[in-house]
Amino acid sequence: MGQRTPLYQAHVALGARVVDFGGWDMPVQYTSVLDEHHAVRRDQGMFDVSHMTVLELTGPDALAYLRHILANDVAKITLPGKAIYSLMLNEQGRVLDDLIAYAPTPEQPELWRVIVNCGTHDKDIAWMQRQAASFRISLKERTDLAMIAVQGPNARATVAGLIGAERAARIAELALFQGVDCGDDWFIARTGYTGEDGLEILLPSEQSEAFWQQLVDAGVRPCGLGARDTLRLEAGMPLYGNDLSENESPLSSNVAWSIDWGHDFIGKEALLAERDAGVSHQLVGLVLEGKGVLRSHMRVIIEGVGDGETTSGTFSPTLEQAIAFARVPVTNATQAQVEVRGKLLPVRIVKPVFARRGAAIR
Template sequence: MTATSQNSTTQTPKRTPLYQSHVDSEGKLVDFSGWELPIHYGSQIEEHDAVRTDAGMFDVSHMVIVDVKGSDAKAWLQKLLANDVDKLKIVGKALYSPMLNEQGGVIDDLIVYLMNEEATEYRIVSNAATRDKDMAQFHKVTEGFEVDLNEREELAMLAVQGPKAVEKLAQVKPSWADTLAGLKPFVGADLTDIEGQDWFVARTGYTGEDGVEVIMHGDEAPAFFEQLKNAGIKPAGLGARDTLRMEAGMNLYGHDMDESVSPYECNMGWTLALKDDRDFVGRKALVSKRQQAKDDNTAMKQVGLLLTSRGVLREGMEVTINQGSDNEQTGIITSGTFSPSLKNSIAIARVPASLSEDDKVQIDLRGKGKFVDVRVLKLPFVRNGKPQFDQ
């Protein structure tokens, strides 16, 4: 159950329009950020492997979809976000960006789509777990801007992912074939003329594989789910979603980043548009803190860790660098799991930026002073089903 409300009555998790589809598919349902969602449908490993080798689908209807309209929509987003929506030159193009607080920490990471040529309409897709503080920040920054925000709670979203995802989706929806064939990564297309109102498809995802995310009205989601399932696209749950995103080196909010973490510390520096003097929320503090961290040698960075011996790397474990030496340093594992693709444990960790390939990196797996060596890797671990490092 979720936390109790102010009147002390217990709140039950919310259900997406695909709740009954999960039940009918024998999904094991759990409470995830206040939503009742499947952790798996019998085998997390099989679901993971289906996405890596064929096609799988995830219910991501709990994500927050907000449509933004107004003459100041672009200017508002340029104030709100650390990345710059001016980069969006064609309708449907997507932009990944952190949204920062005044101290330069990450409130959330989200995707923005340009929805019309005049740059007066956009769509934001953000995380369910941060919904309340995201909406509060959106509205706070609207002061002084002519912009309207419309949260689209009636919509559902399915992520169809894997090397055969687009091919199988085109078989289910032949009328989409031309649209899908021309859809480049991080670009979306309105399907209203083909499928009806509220249908939208984008070549985005959270798995490190090819695929799309499809938005539709909630009432139409169960039938679509069944069509995909009948075409051999395997339903997959939160468990597989987590192992897939970790292999792909993708952050999970609240674990690998939060409001105390700078984008530079979680491998998101590439999302910061700093070349001009655009005054976005958190910019001044972000730049100042980065310089200070360099000056006092406290800068941190994100790396991948691979454990080739037995055991599992877990969130919260301390990373020890050059243990016992004069230059001993420490870091922290922010996400850890067993990788089904690599057959070893992997982790995402935040470590001193000065870490070099000559440093010895170890983990005390059981907290008893018995350190094991781990290999430091540049993320991602896996892309398009293949390891991204020499084995």
């Protein structure tokens, strides 16, 4: 038996199929991945993401510490509660994890929130504690909180109708990628991992099941990890352990945009050397021309260029075609082949983003 979120019994009661995910017993689907995927793209769906690690950072050196350990620069944030996507790198410039950091709010002006992946929990906390030795900071894990992501074009309106007038007024003013303190340990952010508008809600664990049921009663479809994966892949969002890892450079993983070269951070020197020497590989998108399904670790052949490998793959419900991310030699080629069960199938090479805001962009 794995770890369980405060919403585990609610998932079981709804008939979810539960699987192991990074040591957690999590719902992979309730009805079908296809139905859950379309619900988010066209209406609204919700995910239990309480397995994510929620860290709170305080202390007079909090800003300097985050600038030291993150490749993106939190010092450029000017909006209260603003979220920033960043990589956390080792000295060799390889990715320990990708994460979201939230700037302090007027209600808690000394508090930074950092959300990291569940599968890297032990490694991340050990690394962050080790780097904290020369900084006056305190790092606290909030294991008493649950986290629910409500995503889709109707998600914000539905949540607003359930949380009371004062909280609804606060979230109505949120910019994209911004969070707000809503009192009593509620923190609501306009963020997500689907490519749709929506909210991610931190709340006390003991209140999570009742709120989940309110969302169900309001018509929000519960969704599992299966739909979360197809949605994030369509939206061009990487998954740590597949598309990002300690074995690969961020410069060859389509996340170089998140590196702010104007400040010093762990791994910068190694990345500069790599950048100056020239990057040999890139992460691209693939669209299968015919029938079939693309998965991770499939061989990709680009004639006259070389071989690569898929890092993530799925059937895209929005495009109604198989899609994938692949790490391949740097090239301007637009066509390739993927080896599927001993056969070479033709694919188009595209930018690694396929659908957002309810529509295909390929």
